[in-house]
Amino acid sequence: xxxxxxxxxxxxxxxxxxxxxxxxxxxxxxxxxxxxxxxxxxxxxxxxxxxxxxxxxxxxxxxxxxxxxxxxxxxxxxxxxxxxxxxxxxxxxxxxxxxxxxxxxxxxxxxxxxxxxxxxxxxxxxxxxxxxxxxxxxxxxxxxxxxxxxxxxxxxxxxxxxxxxxxxxxxxxxxx
Amino acid sequence: xxxxxxxxxxxxxxxxxxxxxxxxxxxxxxxxxxxxxxxxxxxxxxxxxxxxxxxxxxxxxxxxxxxxxxxxxxxxxxxxxxxxxxxxxxxxxxxxxxxxxxxxxxxxxxxxxxxxxxxxxxxxxxxxxxxxxxxxxxxxxxxxxxxxxxxxxxxxxxxxxxxxxxxxxxxxxxxxxxxxxxxxxxxxxxxxxxxxxxxxxxxxxxxxxxxxxxxxxxxxxxxxxxxxxxxxxxxxxxxxxxxxxxxxxxxxxxxxxxxxxxxxxxxxxxxxxxxxxxxxxxxxxxxxxxxxxxxxxxxxxxxxxxxxxxxxxxxxxxxxxxxxxxxxxxxxxxxxxxxxxxxxxxxxxxxxxxxxxxxxxxxxxxxxxxxxxxxxxxxxxxxxxxxxxxxxxxxxxxxxxxxxxxxxxxxxxxxxxxxxxxxxxxxxxxxxxxxxxxxxxxxxxxxxxxxxxxxxxxxxxxxxxxxxxxxxxxxxxxxxxxxxxxxxxxxxxxxxxxxxxxxxxxxxxxxxxxxxxxxxxxxxxxxxxxxxxxxxxxxxxxxxxxxxxxxxxxxxxxxxxxxxxxxxxxxxxxxxxxxxxxxxxxxxxxxxxxxxxxxxxxxxxxxxxxxxxxxxxxxxxxxxxxxxxxxx
Amino acid sequence: xxxxxxxxxxxxxxxxxxxxxxxxxxxxxxxxxxxxxxxxxxxxxxxxxxxxxxxxxxxxxxxxxxxxxxxxxxxxxxxxxxxxxxxxxxxxxxxxxxxxxxxxxx
Numbered sequence: 001x002x003x004x005x006x007x008x009x010x011x012x013x014x015x016x017x018x019x020x021x022x023x024x025x026x027x028x029x030x031x032x033x034x035x036x037x038x039x040x041x042x043x044x045x046x047x048x049x050x051x052x053x054x055x056x057x058x059x060x061x062x063x064x065x066x067x068x069x070x071x072x073x074x075x076x077x078x079x080x081x082x083x084x085x086x087x088x089x090x091x092x093x094x095x096x097x098x099x100x101x102x103x104x105x106x107x108x109x110x111x112x113x114x115x116x117x118x119x120x121x122x123x124x125x126x127x128x129x130x131x132x133x134x135x136x137x138x139x140x141x142x143x144x145x146x147x148x149x150x151x152x153x154x155x156x157x158x159x160x161x162x163x164x165x166x167x168x169x170x171x172x173x174x175x176x
Numbered sequence: 177x178x179x180x181x182x183x184x185x186x187x188x189x190x191x192x193x194x195x196x197x198x199x200x201x202x203x204x205x206x207x208x209x210x211x212x213x214x215x216x217x218x219x220x221x222x223x224x225x226x227x228x229x230x231x232x233x234x235x236x237x238x239x240x241x242x243x244x245x246x247x248x249x250x251x252x253x254x255x256x257x258x259x260x261x262x263x264x265x266x267x268x269x270x271x272x273x274x275x276x277x278x279x280x281x282x283x284x285x286x287x288x289x290x291x292x293x294x295x296x297x298x299x300x301x302x303x304x305x306x307x308x309x310x311x312x313x314x315x316x317x318x319x320x321x322x323x324x325x326x327x328x329x330x331x332x333x334x335x336x337x338x339x340x341x342x343x344x345x346x347x348x349x350x351x352x353x354x355x356x357x358x359x360x361x362x363x364x365x366x367x368x369x370x371x372x373x374x375x376x377x378x379x380x381x382x383x384x385x386x387x388x389x390x391x392x393x394x395x396x397x398x399x400x401x402x403x404x405x406x407x408x409x410x411x412x413x414x415x416x417x418x419x420x421x422x423x424x425x426x427x428x429x430x431x432x433x434x435x436x437x438x439x440x441x442x443x444x445x446x447x448x449x450x451x452x453x454x455x456x457x458x459x460x461x462x463x464x465x466x467x468x469x470x471x472x473x474x475x476x477x478x479x480x481x482x483x484x485x486x487x488x489x490x491x492x493x494x495x496x497x498x499x500x501x502x503x504x505x506x507x508x509x510x511x512x513x514x515x516x517x518x519x520x521x522x523x524x525x526x527x528x529x530x531x532x533x534x535x536x537x538x539x540x541x542x543x544x545x546x547x548x549x550x551x552x553x554x555x556x557x558x559x560x561x562x563x564x565x566x567x568x569x570x571x572x573x574x575x576x577x578x579x580x581x582x583x584x585x586x587x588x589x590x591x592x593x594x595x596x597x598x599x600x601x602x603x604x605x606x607x608x609x610x611x612x613x614x615x616x617x618x619x620x621x622x623x624x625x626x627x628x629x630x631x632x633x634x635x636x637x638x639x640x641x642x643x644x645x646x647x648x649x650x651x652x653x654x655x656x657x658x659x660x661x662x663x664x665x666x667x668x669x670x671x672x673x674x675x676x677x678x679x680x681x682x683x684x685x686x687x688x689x690x691x692x693x694x695x696x697x698x699x700x701x702x703x704x705x706x707x708x709x710x711x712x713x714x715x716x717x718x719x720x721x722x723x724x725x726x727x728x729x730x731x732x733x734x735x736x737x738x739x740x741x742x743x744x745x746x747x748x749x750x751x752x753x754x755x756x757x758x759x760x761x762x763x764x765x766x767x768x769x770x771x772x773x774x775x776x777x778x779x780x781x782x783x784x785x786x787x788x789x790x791x792x793x794x795x796x797x798x799x800x801x802x803x804x805x806x807x808x
Numbered sequence: 809x810x811x812x813x814x815x816x817x818x819x820x821x822x823x824x825x826x827x828x829x830x831x832x833x834x835x836x837x838x839x840x841x842x843x844x845x846x847x848x849x850x851x852x853x854x855x856x857x858x859x860x861x862x863x864x865x866x867x868x869x870x871x872x873x874x875x876x877x878x879x880x881x882x883x884x885x886x887x888x889x890x891x892x893x894x895x896x897x898x899x900x901x902x903x904x905x906x907x908x909x910x911x912x913x914x
Contacts, residue, residue: 007813017822024829024849033839040845043826047852050822054814056859059873059880063855066880071848071887078841078891082904096787100835103790108828110797110807115820117807121866122816133870140874152881159885167892169899780910783843786835 012053020046033079041072058137177224178236178253184220184263185302187213188270192295199288206291207278207634214274214298218267225260229664233257235372237308246367252308254372257665258446258511262305262439265515268645269435269522270298272638276526277427279635280533290330294431297323301436305443309369310359317355317408317440321348324437328424340420347417351407358400361385362451365393375450394455401448402462409441409495412469416730418492422484426529429484433491434522442498442514449507463503467595470496474602478609482539483528486610490565491521493599497580500592506583508662512653513580515661516572519649520564523642524607527558530635531614534628541610546619550628553636555615557643562611564646566604566689575650578685582678600685604692605699612700819860826853840897840904844890851883 020043027039044067051060141149191213195206228234237252277294281287300323304316322345329341359369365383366374377383384390405411410418418438422429432438445452445462452459470493477489494517501510532539534551548555564573577600584593630636653661777788801807830853833846855876862872898904 010813010815013814013818017818020822021825024826028829028833033842036837036839036842037845040849043849044852047856050819050856051859054819054859054863056863056873056876059855059859059876062877062880063852066884067848067852070884071845074887074891075841075845078894081895082841082898096781096784097836099791100783100787100832103787103794104828104832104835106794107790107797107831108825110794110801111824111828112821113807114801115817115824118817120816120820122864123866123868133873136870137874137877140870141877145874148878152878156881156885159888163888163892165892166889167895781907782909783835783906790831790835 009053013050016046016050016053020050034076037072037075037079040075041068044068044072055133057133177227177234177255180220180224181253181255181263181306184217184224184267185299185306187217187220188295188299188302192292192299195288195295196292199286199292201288203278203282203284203287206288207274207282210274210291210295211271211278213295214267214271217298217302218264218271221260221263221267224255225264228255228260233259235308237370249311249369250309251312253306254308255306257667258443259305261511261515261665262443263302265439265518266298266301266305266435269518269642270294270301270431272522272526272642273427273431273435275634276430276529276638277425279631280427280529281425286330290327290425293323293326293330294428297327297431297436301440304440310362310371310374311369313444314356314359317404317444318352320437320440321345321352321408324348324421324432327428327432328421330424330428334423336420337423340417340423344417344421347414348407351404351414354400355404355407358397358402358404361393361397361400365397371448371451375448378451378454390454391456394451395458398448398452398455398458399461402445402452402458405441405444405499406465407441408444409438409499410492411441411496411499412465412472415469415473415492416733419485419488422482422488426484426525426532429488430522430525430529433488433525434518438491438495439514439518442495442502442510445499445502446507446511446514449502452502453505459503459505461503463500463589463592466496466499466501466503467592467599468496469493470500470599471595471602472496474599474606477606478602480606481541483531483541483544483610483614484525484539486541486606487521487524487528490524490603490607491517493603494521494565496599497577497596500596501580501583504584504587504589504592506580506587508653508659508665509576509579509583511665512661513576515652516564516576516646516649519642520561520572520646523557523561523639523646524565526635526638526642527554527561530554530631530639531558531628533631533635541613543620544614545617546615547628548615551630553630553639557639558615559611560643560646562607564650565607566692567600567685568689568693569686570647570650572646572648572650574686574689575654578678578682579653581685582681585681586678597684597688601688601692604689605696608693608696609700612696616700814864816860816864819864820857823853823856823860826850826856838905838907840894840906840909841891843906844887844894847890848883848887851879855879 023039023042023046027036027043030036030039044063048060048063048068051057051063188210191210194209198205233254233256235252235254235256237250239248240251241249243249274291274294277290281290284290297320300316300319304313304320307313307316325341325345328344329337331337332341362371362374362383363369365385365388366377368374374383378390378394381390384393388396407414418433421432424432452462473489473492473496477486477493480486480489494513498510498513498517501507501513530551531544531547531554534547534554535544538544560571564571567574567577581593581596581600584590584596651657653659777784827850830846830849833849834843837843837846858872858876858879862868862870862876865872894904897909901908
């Protein structure tokens with residue numbers, strides 16, 4: 001551990017990880033829905049920073065734009081359009097919630113122990129060249145992954161149309 | 177001949193179906209169809225009878241079901257001396273009843289149903305008589321029982337009628353259960369339901385099971401079968417249903433008592449006579465039960481007030497004579513009495529029906545009186561029947577009854593003879609008591625008897641017809657014509673046995689009958705002199721009270737059998753309710769609990785399902801990780 | 809080409825913890841919007857894994873990053889449709905609670 005702290009980038013990683021986990025804790029702690037949304041935004045931004053730190057520039061930027069930008073804003077809109085005064089009930093620590101917490105905790109324990117027990121072969125040479133990263137991803141998308149790319153665009157179109165169709169007001173509701 | 181027999185048997189069935197389908201049509205149509213069908217049947221029966229008079233029996237069967245390699249169920253027709261005679265009796269009596277019923281019931285709106293039942297009744301009896309094997313016989317036996325249930329309960333809206341129908345069904349059912357057991361036992365031993373096969377096997381001593389030797393098997397089986405006959409023919413322990421069966425329409429009573437229902441029991445004993453003869457001790461039992469029943473029923477009949485009940489007990493008594501005759505070995509005499517009794521008892525019932533019809537349903541003897549002048553035909557025909565029943569010289573009953581008595585004397589069954597002789601005395605007393613009360617003297621209820629009159633021709637004709645038979649049928653089997661019927665029924669018997677006239681026995685029985693009539697007349701004269709219209713309920717001498725209450729047999733049955741049955745049912749009910757039901761409930765509760773527990777998991781909430789899935793995932797992961805090892 | 813000194817297990821552990829937090833949120837939060845967003849959090853933690861292996865794995869290449877791009881796209885589509893459904897549900901039931909998304913009789 002001491003070995004990792006000796007480098008600047010690993011220190012930065014731990015700081016980032018701390019910020020992300022802190023935001024996640026806050027997300028769980030908040031009662032008001034709008035605060036939760038803000039905490040979630042913070043997590044997404046932290047993740048983007050982590051991607052940048054790892055040298056995945058394109059994914060990091062995409063994360064900022066889509067998650068931290070679009071999704072968080074969309075979330076705000078959704079909260080405002082619905083019952084934005086809603087809060088989580090304080091006392092609601094039922095059997096279901098306890099079971100969910102226990103299950104999640106046990107899953108985390110199992111995963112962490114598994115990660116610890118596994119021997120990871122790690123390449124210490126990492127390509128952090130920004131220009132190169134974006135270029136290469138572009139080439140891969142448009143040469144190797146052309147068909148999935150087009151399919152994803154089709155999926156987005158379908159989601160767009162579907163979302164509009166689902167969320168539209170029906171005639172009966174307009175009359176009310 | 178087989179075809180003719182089939183046709184004569186199926187004609188009533190056709191008429192029954194006709195009446196049932198068109199039950200809304202008018203009364204005369206039903207009567208016409210039923211009478212015509214029965215008339216043709218009767219003619220066919222006579223043709224069959226005379227055609228096969230001197231020949232051997234005919235039998236034809238077809239396969240019905242193959243149960244095993246060596247066990248074949250068949251259905252068939254058997255025409256032998258006894259069966260042909262029964263066909264004639266059944267069709268002739270049924271014919272008269274069919275005709276009479278029209279006069280008796282033409283205003284009843286359910287007459288279509290009535291004729292359907294009646295025809296079905298006749299069909300069942302004819303089919304029973306023609307059956308080629310015991311299984312087939314048993315089926316029709318039960319059908320006869322069913323028809324009698326339906327007809328006794330024909331006026332089911334009357335409480336008594338419904339109860340009487342139920343009683344008749346249940347009581348005969350008691351006997352039928354035993355009878356089925358006996359039939360199955362015989363069939364198991366003989367590998368056949370055919371009774372002639374069984375008789376052949378028994379005669380050669382080969383009728384036995386691995387665990388039951390022939391004498392024991394025969395005794396057991398024949399006693400069980402006789403139990404069925406006791407139920408059907410209303411013999412002593414199981415006779416209680418027959419008087420109650422008077423709740424049905426009177427022509428039905430005539431049919432039940434004369435030709436169909438009760439004759440079946442005597443017929444069965446006669447039919448299985450070869451087997452009964454080989455079963456040690458059984459015939460003795462039959463003789464004593466028959467003689468005892470004859471006396472018991474005659475004693476009860478002495479004091480009954482209901483005109484139909486008197487005749488009903490008379491039937492039980494006469495059936496006792498037949499059983500006793502069969503029991504002491506006088507096979508032909510028993511069947512002969514069945515024949516004569518069929519005619520004079522049908523006559524008595526139809527005449528009684530005529531009286532009841534004229535008096536608008538009154539059956540109490542003490543309300544009648546003086547009907548001789550109002551209804552001469554009914555009176556004289558009834559008188560013929562009564563004389564036949566009492567056994568006065570030229571009438572039918574004399575010949576048959578005297579044959580039985582002399583046979584008892586000849587075979588040295590003195591106890592049976594004594595019982596039957598006393599019964600004969602009682603018979604003469606009760607039937608002439610009935611005649612004096614109903615027909616002689618002055619009317620005791622002028623308002624009731626004022627408008628009494630004879631029925632139409634359809635009621636008079638059967639009475640006259642049957643009266644002729646009741647008077648002359650006895651000459652079928654007298655020493656005058658060498659006991660023709662006996663020789664017809666028992667062709668193998670030596671002639672000499674029947675050629676001497678049993679003068680002593682004849683004299684005694686004639687004297688006894690005349691004495692009985694005289695006693696009835698004296699008692700009636702004294703009673704008439706007292707001038708009381710209706711005798712008081714209370715204050716009877718004790719011996720009359722015992723007789724009137726039928727020896728308290730109904731009460732005894734009620735307090736023993738019915739109580740015991742009720743107690744047993746209660747035990748079973750408790751067991752069922754608290755043990756079995758508890759067990760069932762426990763199982764139900766178990767699954768209810770499981771279902772309830774599982775229902776909790778199905779609360780319809782998305783996140784609950786997710787949580788359960790998570791739990792499963794964690795367990796699965798934990799197992800996988802532990803199996804891989806090296807993690808913790 | 810530079811050398812990065814971030815330990816792979818630490819990144820994976822972070823992703824695992826984030827995943828479990830997202831799972832807990834999805835299973836326990838009442839608001840349907842938050843439930844949906846928790847799903848996004850889980851997807852995002854998967855993305856961390858993909859990128860981490862893409863950069864720090866035994867054989868670094870860009871396929872993991874391309875795949876994570878696809879994931880992001882699909883997540884965006886999902887959240888759009890999901891929110892549309894939540895809006896429709898809210899108009900129908902006047903509530904955005906997961907507990908009210910239940911047509912069973914109680």
